[in-house]
Amino acid sequence: MEKVSFEPIGLIHTPFTGEKKLPRQGRFEPEKKGWVEVFPEFEKGLSGLEGFSHAYLIFHFHRSKDYELIQVTPRHHVEKGVFAIRSPRRPNPIGLTIVKLEKIENNRIYFSGPDMIDGTPLLDIKPYTTEIDCYPDADNGWLKM
Amino acid sequence: MEKVSFEPIGLIHTPFTGEKKLPRQGRFEPEKKGWVEVFPEFEKGLSGLEGFSHAYLIFHFHRSKDYELIQVTPRHHVEKGVFAIRSPRRPNPIGLTIVKLEKIENNRIYFSGPDMIDGTPLLDIKPYTTEIDCYPDADNGWLKM
Numbered sequence: 001m002e003k004v005s006f007e008p009i010g011l012i013h014t015p016f017t018g019e020k021k022l023p024r025q026g027r028f029e030p031e032k033k034g035w036v037e038v039f040p041e042f043e044k045g046l047s048g049l050e051g052f053s054h055a056y057l058i059f060h061f062h063r064s065k066d067y068e069l070i071q072v073t074p075r076h077h078v079e080k081g082v083f084a085i086r087s088p089r090r091p092n093p094i095g096l097t098i099v100k101l102e103k104i105e106n107n108r109i110y111f112s113g114p115d116m117i118d119g120t121p122l123l124d125i126k127p128y129t130t131e132i133d134c135y136p137d138a139d140n141g142w143l144k145m
Numbered sequence: 146m147e148k149v150s151f152e153p154i155g156l157i158h159t160p161f162t163g164e165k166k167l168p169r170q171g172r173f174e175p176e177k178k179g180w181v182e183v184f185p186e187f188e189k190g191l192s193g194l195e196g197f198s199h200a201y202l203i204f205h206f207h208r209s210k211d212y213e214l215i216q217v218t219p220r221h222h223v224e225k226g227v228f229a230i231r232s233p234r235r236p237n238p239i240g241l242t243i244v245k246l247e248k249i250e251n252n253r254i255y256f257s258g259p260d261m262i263d264g265t266p267l268l269d270i271k272p273y274t275t276e277i278d279c280y281p282d283a284d285n286g287w288l289k290m
Contacts, residue, residue, distance in 0.1 A: 001153045001266060004205045006237040008146045025277045038228075042236060044214040048229030051286030055228075058203075058239055060149045069189040083183075083200075083270040084193030086277075091187060092151040092268045094203055096241070098278065121146060123237045125228040129288055132170045132231075133243065134279045141196030143274055 008121035010038040010107075012059060014114035019063065024074070025086075026097055026113030034099070034114030036122060043107040046125075050104045054128035055111075060121040061093035076145060084142065095120070098128055153266035155183040155252075157204060159259035164208065169219070170231075171242055171258030179244070179259030181267060188252040191270075195249045199273035200256075205266040206238035221290060229287065240265070243273055 014034040016022050023029040036057065038046060049055060067089040070079050082090050099111040109125075159179040161167050168174040181202065183191060194200060212234040215224050227235055244256040254270075 003150045003152050004207075004266065004268070005148045005150045006239070007148050009236050027277050042214065042228075045227040045236070046229070047215060047224075047226035048287050049226060051284065051289075052229070053282075053284035053286075054280050056241065058237075058241070062149075069187065070192060079192075081192035081194060082190040083187075084191070084197070084272050086271055090269060091154050091190070092203075094151070094239075094269045096201065096203070096271060098280065121149065123149070124235060124239045126231055126241060127229050127286060127288075128280065128283055129285045130281060130283050131285065131288070132172050134281055134283065135199050135243065135273065136275060136279055136281055137198075138273055138275050138279065139196065139198035140274045140276065141198075141272060142193050143272075143276070144196075 006123050008123060009042045010036055010122040012036050012057065012116055012120040012122050014116055014118045016117050023115045026099060026115035030112050032114055033112050036109040038107045040107055046104055049127060052101060052127045054098050054100055056126040056128055057097050057099055057122060058124040059095040059116060060123060061088035061095045062121055063117060064088045064093035067091055080142060151268050153268060154187045155181055155267040157181050157202065157261055157265040157267050159261055159263045161262050168260045171244060171260035175257050177259055178257050181254040183252045185252055191249055194272060197246060197272045199243050199245055201271040201273055202242050202244055202267060203269040204240040204261060205268060206233035206240045207266055208262060209233045209238040212236055225287060
């Protein structure tokens with residue numbers, strides 16, 4: 001199929017310069033802080049985001065260079081398919097993290113809960129809403145083990 | 146910045162052939178059904194997804210040809226920035242929908258809650274987990290109006 005091309009809309013700045021010290025998920029280290037630099041030409045698009053407590057950052061796992069369809073998970077050490085885990089080593093290395101918004105100033109979004117490498121290219125931002133994004137009764141599948 | 150290219154990993158099949166009859170969000174029309182055709186070369190990557198009740202589909206809004214940074218929202222008729230709404234008309238037309246998994250058979254995922262056009266190119270699938278994706282106390286920002 002035809003490839004799809006995207007142009008980053010900004011950069012994500014975090015305290016993490018390498019893979020080794022990355023939190024497994026940002027939610028579990030809320031004391032860590034990051035900020036998004038939205039390129040100035042997109043700044044207007046942030047209008048209205050300031051009232052939300054959380055947002056999705058969709059980004060490029062730009063250091064991820066290959067993938068395997070079956071991977072051994074880091075915590076449980078079981079073999080799972082790449083679409084059943086959140087590994088950065090994916091056929092399309094697209095990252096998805098929900099962050100807690102702290103403050104928006106001009107083209108900068110300050111947030112807590114980063115789990116990506118400093119300098120990560122940002123592709124999109126979407127507001128998180130309880131009405132469509134929160135499923136408290138969801139079944140966590142093999143993670144229940 | 147350098148562009149990022151992705152190659153679809155499958156196609157999303159839904160009852161919707163045009164924009165006009167699309168549900169605003171799939172969650173609100175759970176009786177609607179869709180299915181994902183994961184291209185055979187990626188089928189193994191689905192292993193382990195079967196126990197989850199929900200998953201993220203990340204896809205290309207392939208019919209979206211332009212965008213505006215400020216848009217009038219369809220329900221509330223207010224002007225909001227593109228990053229504060231879930232419109233398909235975005236700088237990078239990336240779609241994100243949480244669907245309810247019904248059944249996985251070989252390279253097919255049957256689900257409820259489609260809100261995309263039939264034939265939508267699929268970029269990624271991620272399992273939905275309550276531990277990292279559910280924020281029942283999130284502030285819904287301007288949507289509270």
